[in-house]
Amino acid sequence: MTEDSATTPLRGALQREYTDPTVFERELTRVFDRDWVLVGRQGTIPKPGDYMTGKLGKRPVVCIRQKDGSIRAFANVCLHRYARLLDGRGNKSRIVCPYHAWTYEISGQLIGITDPKGFGSACKEEMGLRELACEVWLGFVFVSLNRDLPSMSSKLAPLTAHLAHYGLDSYEDRYTFDEEVWAGNWKLVYENFVECYHVTYAHKGSIGPTNPTALAECSTAIWMRTHLDCRAAAEVGSRGQSQFSIHYNPYRPEDYPEIHNLTLDIDERRRLLVIGVYPNALIALDANFVWWMMLEPQAIDRTNGRWGLSFSPLAMTKMKDPVGYAESIRKTIQTATDEDKRVVSAVQAGVSFGSPEPGFLHGTLEIYVDEFRQYLDRMLS
Numbered sequence: 062m063t064e065d066s067a068t069t070p071l072r073g074a075l076q077r078e079y080t081d082p083t084v085f086e087r088e089l090t091r092v093f094d095r096d097w098v099l100v101g102r103q104g105t106i107p108k109p110g111d112y113m114t115g116k117l118g119k120r121p122v123v124c125i126r127q128k129d130g131s132i133r134a135f136a137n138v139c140l141h142r143y144a145r146l147l148d149g150r151g152n153k154s155r156i157v158c159p160y161h162a163w164t165y166e167i168s169g170q171l172i173g174i175t176d177p178k179g180f181g182s183a184c185k186e187e188m189g190l191r192e193l194a195c196e197v198w199l200g201f202v203f204v205s206l207n208r209d210l211p212s213m214s215s216k217l218a219p220l221t222a223h224l225a226h227y228g229l230d231s232y233e234d235r236y237t238f239d240e241e242v243w244a245g246n247w248k249l250v251y252e253n254f255v256e257c258y259h260v261t262y263a264h265k266g267s268i269g270p271t272n273p274t275a276l277a278e279c280s281t282a283i284w285m286r287t288h289l290d291c292r293a294a295a296e297v298g299s300r301g302q303s304q305f306s307i308h309y310n311p312y313r314p315e316d317y318p319e320i321h322n323l324t325l326d327i328d329e330r331r332r333l334l335v336i337g338v339y340p341n342a343l344i345a346l347d348a349n350f351v352w353w354m355m356l357e358p359q360a361i362d363r364t365n366g367r368w369g370l371s372f373s374p375l376a377m378t379k380m381k382d383p384v385g386y387a388e389s390i391r392k393t394i395q396t397a398t399d400e401d402k403r404v405v406s407a408v409q410a411g412v413s414f415g416s417p418e419p420g421f422l423h424g425t426l427e428i429y430v431d432e433f434r435q436y437l438d439r440m441l442s
């Protein structure tokens with residue numbers, strides 16, 4: 062953020078960006094087909110054969126834990142006549158298509174064709190499910206249709222450095238909720254998460270009192286200049302990063318979390334970090350837990366958010382009542398989510414009016430809505 066940006070008015074997106082089916086289709090193909098997309102957390106599928114399904118835009122995919130401990134991602138589509146193979150989450154030693162029972166190894170290899178004579182010389186050993194790029198970054202599982210992209214860890218290297226003290230890749234993934242349907246366009250859900258203007262006003266029953274808007278700290282660029290060397294700071298430019306944004310909602314002093322991870326510095330102990338990773342990953346992190354959500358656009362005015370809560374193993378070991386603590390965080394997050402769902406659905410109802418006049422963005426507190434828009438413009442152009 063520059064000095065000027067605090068006073069320069071920013072304009073929001075046009076209302077049609079949230080209602081036009083042509084825009085929605087372009088986003089699915091030009092954004093979700095072209096970038097890394099968050100599917101879930103690694104701890105959701107800990108054992109060989111565990112799988113979780115998801116979507117890249119509208120394309121069904123599945124991530125499967127392999128016998129060697131790695132996670133691989135495949136198109137969740139049978140090679141025969143395209144039936145979706147797996148639903149939800151579960152464990153399989155082999156994948157059997159529900160339609161005509163073609164069978165696959167969890168490595169994706171086709172190993173069984175029912176009534177094979179009918180397929181002539183089709184060679185089952187050489188056939189397999191379409192494999193997709195899959196990368197685990199700090200415990201988050203990203204998948205991409207494009208196998209030639211730079212790695213997610215290289216794109217997020219400055220963020221990895223910033224989060225080093227937390228040990229996020231070792232967090233215990235305690236809760237995963239596969240379905241949380243929002244009555245709004247996926248961009249509205251994303252934009253709501255990365256702006257801290259609304260916290261005091263929309264979250265009266267959850268984080269509004271403990272992490273008020275008045276305490277928010279919003280500047281990727283200021284943080285970059287003070288925490289990174291000059292070369293890295295120059296690369297991020299004056300406004301922020303090309304693949305993510307981060308801002309902070311500090312706790313009031315009377316609400317500071319218990320500290321069990323003694324490597325956290327003084328700022329990390331008092332802050333709730335709010336991170337958006339383009340295009341669909343939302344992450345809120347404090348000294349003891351991380352709340353994450355991945356967005357799956359289902360229709361122009363409907364979005365599924367798979368979300369979960371993971372906890373620092375230090376906190377879980379040293380707290381007096383870790384189960385009670387985890388449950389209290391779940392309840393707070395569920396309340397915050399319900400509050401966010403109300404405001405997102407209100408905006409979706411409002412944009413139906415179809416005004417040609419763009420709205421306004423706060424010059425600091427909503428700066429990351431503007432940065433997300435810049436990312437979309439790059440991907441869609």
Ligand code: FES
Nearest residue numbers: 139141142158161
């Ligand atoms: S569609 Fe899968 S076996 Fe026929």
Ligand SMILES: [Fe+2]
Nearest residue numbers: 253254264401
């Ligand atoms: Fe919110």
